Amino acid sequence: MDDIQELIERLANDEDAVKKMAVFKLQTNIGDPSFAEVFIQSGGLGKLRHIALNSSGNTLAYALTSFSRLLELDKGWDYVTPDLITRVVELIVTHPLVNILRGAMSILVAIVSHPHTSHSSRGSYNGPFGFRALKPAISAHDEFLEMLVGRLSSADHALCAHSLQLINALMRDSITNDADAEWPKFIKRLQDLGVIKAVFILMQSSALQDLAHPLLEFQALTKVLLRRWRDVKVDLEVKEHRTALKGLHAASAPEKVKSDDRSTSSDPKKKPHNPEKWRRLGFETENPGWEFGEMGFLGMMDLTDFVRKDEEEFRKMILEQSAKPMVQRCPIARASLAMTSLLYQQFEVDRSDIDDPKTFQVLESRTNYDRAFRPLLLQWSRLHTSSLSAFIRLWTESQAETDDFDKVVELCRVLIYHFIGQANRTKDVQEIEDEMLEMDCVRLRDLQMEILEHSYESAWGNHLSQVREELKMEAMQFVKEQRIRCLLQGSWFPVSQPSRASRIDLQSVPWRYVRLSHNRRYLHYCDYESETAYEPKLEELPEKIDLSTVSSVVSNVVPASLSSASSSSGTLTPTFGGQKLASTKITIHGYPPGSNNGKNSNRQEVVLLALHPQSHSSASEWLDGLLMLLNQQPITSETSKLVNMVTNYGLKIRLLNVRYTDDYHKSPPELPNREDADDDYYYSLFA
Structure with missing residues (x-):
């Protein structure tokens, strides 16, 4: 108590150095509510206000900071007078020192925000609060808002933050407490002064750590503005x-209205209505x-x-x-x-x-x-x-x-x-x-x-995963049928694979026609001197392989998991007569007739048939088709892509038939009871 009284006496001292040290010490202690209460009861607030009105330099800066911290504690409102507000507004417009500007802006933020943040007693002060309290002083300084917006581009981040806090307080009070509906004009004036551009630059800058809270508040106030404009109903009487x-x-x-249209109107002075x-x-x-x-x-x-x-x-x-x-x-x-x-x-x-x-x-x-x-x-x-x-x-x-x-x-x-x-x-x-x-x-x-x-x-999580798995199985069956149908249709293959560097006339190459039987149990084939446009019928193919004797199908076709890596390997491709011929080979291994399907361990599997597809598509169709016939998984990238494509399209089609708001976790609706039903209904046995 004695220390506070001594501090107050020093605030009234005629020597500037003593006064400066006293107000400097005050700003560090005034934030304590108990200290502030004793300070006010001891009559220190009047002396602090006097310093704020009449001092300069650092003494003024410390006094403004102390006064703003009192207002933040919701104390000292009795001494917020029009001359103090006028003094603070003048400082913001005319004073260059950053430390003075910070304190001055903090005081105005507290005054403008008071109706918004405080529900306590205002003491004996009955003057205006909010933006109305600043209007007389601002009216005398037309450049006030322009100077305020200009501070947003200051290199001092703390000054930017204080300026934006004050702008936010003015905007908030204008939007929420303006009974005269003058807020759109005030907001437009701020926008014309460039506040949107200035805040946008700050939001995209690296100075967010110092400006985070006022920027976020400005962003929230922007949403409030959008809501207010949305809530204003369009009225043609306005x-x-x-x-x-x-x-x-x-x-x-x-x-333009045609002259004959105008002549049909009963009132020549009345413009005809365009439908x-x-x-x-x-x-x-x-x-x-x-x-x-x-x-x-x-x-x-x-x-x-x-x-x-x-x-x-x-x-x-x-x-x-x-x-x-x-x-x-x-x-x-x-x-x-x-x-x-x-x-x-x-x-x-x-x-x-x-x-x-x-x-x-x-x-x-x-x-x-x-x-x-x-x-x-x-x-x-x-x-x-x-x-x-x-x-x-x-x-x-x-x-x-x-x-x-x-x-x-x-x-x-x-x-x-x-x-x-x-x-x-x-x-x-x-x-x-x-x-x-x-x-x-x-x-x-x-x-x-x-x-x-x-x-x-x-x-939907697990539900969608389950649907995707079901669709993938369906897609696999679909692709399996497609691949097997390629085998049922039959294809031509060269009998032997030429060396990688050879160039041979296509007419001199022996060809083999291979076709799957209708019952899908035998693979029929026959060798010809050359490929013909005529596709031999099944009964014209004397040679056949019982698929039950096939033990494995191997190939140098790159599996789907390795296709991306092999695509850049640059494998050689032989040519026939100047045309490219794929070096892919599919070898069908099995047991010759009489070996009892390999149950006799003394018999070794042999090559039953070798195929040389002429394209990647043909290789994928025949290799994966044969594997699927043997109930094995397909391995080529083309088949894998086809399965995924069919699966994805199936999933998208199902999703397009379901609304995003559907919720399968909800229980079914309650069944209506008879008490709520009347006798105005009928039903049909054949519906």
Whole structure:
């Protein structure tokens, strides 16, 4: 107690050095609530306020810091007077010293935030709080907001943080406590001063550790703004809304009314109504105000921004669409509202809460920064324009019609998720715009199927794995039948394999025709002097192999697991008459007739037949076909790819028939009881 009293006496000392040391010591202790309480009861607050109003240099800086820490403890509000606020605002506008600016901004943050953060008694002070408390002082300094936004580019990260904290406090109070609905004008003024660009640069910089909390709060406030604009209903009785719609109509180059149309009107002064005035712009009905119902004024802002950025291009698009049949026209206005909705969902605007402490827990580690910060949210208008442009392009490329609208929207959902939702924190928005522009419809559909499969994979897990295994078994049976049918059809093979360096006339090569019997038990073949266009019938092939005597089928065909490694090995390929001839060989081993299928251990297996396929496809068909006939697994990469392709297509077809919201873990619905049923029903025995 004696120490505090002595400290207060030094605050009133006439010597600057004594006063400076006293206020320096005060700033380190005033954060203790018990110390602050005794300090105030001992009459120290008046002397601290006097120093804040009349001192300069470090003494002023220490005094401002001490006063701001008192306000953070929700104490000292009785001494927050208009002259103190005016003094602090003047310091922010005119003073260059960083340590003074930090303290001054902290005091204003506490004043503006007080209604938002405190529910305790305000003491005897009955003056204005929030943004209203600053309005008189700010009105006298028009450059205040400009200077505040300019501080965001300061090299001092702490000053940037204090500036952004004050901007956040002003924005929050304006949005939540403005009874006069003047907040849109204030927000627009901040945006015109470049606050969005400045914060975007900070979010993508390496200074996040010092600015994490105010940046995250600004991001949350941006979502609050988007929600507020979405909640504003479009009302044609409101002048601003009516003017915006008229601007859209005027920018579309509306068709001039013909003179004969005007003569048919009963009132020559009244302009005739165009029955497609708004549908021509892409609305579903002639009541555009109603169609903004879901996205509200936010949807109107996005559409008007899209038009305003390039009115000439918009006019050209409308004229092009007007020349098409109604069913083929791209509904630009309707698509714009859909893109606004997709962005709203992608950024999870409804899930923002600036007061939730859990929001800041993600910042405990720098590795979470990319997950926490979404600087692209600040580029909302540009992203909407790019998304809508992509919709129009995809509509044209796919030759979509009115009934395909939802399908194109889903493609754009994938586009937004892939390029915007998966973008890292430092990715340039121009790069994202270029990538969205280059993505064609075919690649986007493939990406859509991949995302769909991953979504169901994470949602259903074991169920999807089980379905995939079942489909793979079905695919294996399908491919087995296909391979065996190739054997049933028969093929020509050269009887002997030439040396790798030989060049032989095709006409001089002896050929062998091989074909599987209809009962799939025998492999028939016959040798001919040359290959003919005529395919011999089964009864014309005298030689045959009983497949029950076959012990193994071996080949130099590379297995699927090794195909990627062998593809670069550069194996030699012999040529016949200047044409390439594959060096693949398939050897069928078995036991000759009379050996009792090898049960006599004294008999050795022999080569029953050798085949020399002329292509990789033929080698895959015959090798895997023979293996499958023997109930063995196929080994070639072509067969493996075919099995996987059939499996994946089967899975995608099943997924497209099921909604993502389906949940097979839920129990079946309860059966209705008779008590809730009436006698107004019938049934048929033959239904």
